[in-house]
Amino acid sequence: MSAHCEELTPTVPRPHAPLLSRDQITAAALRQIDETGALSMPKLAATLNVSVSSIYHHFASGREEVIEGIRGLLTREMAEPLDQAMDWREYTEQWARRYRSAFARHPHVVPLLTLQTVTAPETLAAYESLSTVLRRAGFADEDLLHVVSVLDCFILGSALDASAPLDVWADSGDPESALSAAIAATRTQPGDRSERSFEIGLRILLTGLADLIH
Template identity: 55%
Template sequence: MARPTSPLLSRGGILAAALELVDADGDFTMPRLARALGVSSSSLYHHVPGGRSDVVEGLRNLVCAGRMPTERTGSEGWRAFAEHWARGYRGAMAAHPHVVPLLTTQTVSDPAVLASYEALVHVLVQDGFDDATALHVVAVLDCFVLGSALDAGAPAQVWADDDGSRPHLSRAVDAARSRPGDRSATTFELGLTSLLTGLESAREGGDA
């Protein structure tokens, strides 16, 4: 029998199938991934030799690479760059919120994603943050973005609505629901502005 002219598997195809499983069910296993692709589990390791951890890091690249900036543009200051970085990161993760718990279980090692973190630290240090504080700023932004991405995937009704026993919460829920736009996106913008304003104050005050 003649050999196929193209391989049945590719790293890109494996990662795309894994992302479909995660989007649908929140996780994947190597055996289930193999079944979805119609191949044996052992054949996957030719393309993802690190197994599950390799696939997870590949998902980080698939979801985030190209969505997070790797250099500042023009006269973009640290705050503008951080906004750009956070919005790109949040947009990538909010599109696939079930990926977030998987990515937080292992060290970030994808070169393309690390290049964006490198750029953020570089901009922060250039604009007055010391090295240690710059890393804390990155971690704060990381936590905020990932939390917001999870919020984007939350149920439409996050809080049980009962104006009889929780009138203040119920009124707030009703008020937010009556406003146009996506609640999670609005929450993200409010939080990002507040967060960056606080970091700016710390930097100007000498705490950064």
């Protein structure tokens, strides 16, 4: 081939490596957890068509940091921040409903989140806002973390309950059984059983917590 022909030969650009962002990685990780109930870094890398080291480039601490990224992603799903000028009960009710709604859509991620310290900035900011409202309402500093923990446990437990079977308890069929009577009565109620349980529990919880206000 002549030098002239070589000059006319088009240059084929090298393929670029896939561009990654933290949001892409956390979204893919969340999908994996939704599907499998676990998070595998090699599988996550294969899904994204990159090397594991590429993920570590964005999440230096690895798996735990990816899970915290998921926590932050779900927190952002809780929509716009609530008005801190609201009454503490109203604020906490809305906060709890949003929190449960976001995590109930992804119940498999809840056990993973409970195994590590909360460091996601978005999530810490959400808890800071709740704590500010509760402190202003009169909850003492020595009680405040316990109040937040009680709310957290209740909401995450309810998020798991949202994915439970329709019949959580087997019906013995015993006409004298109080549990069987309760099961039968609940089946006739309209709407979602888990959501009704959440609303009852939230009302009881807030009533009890009010006793701690100084």
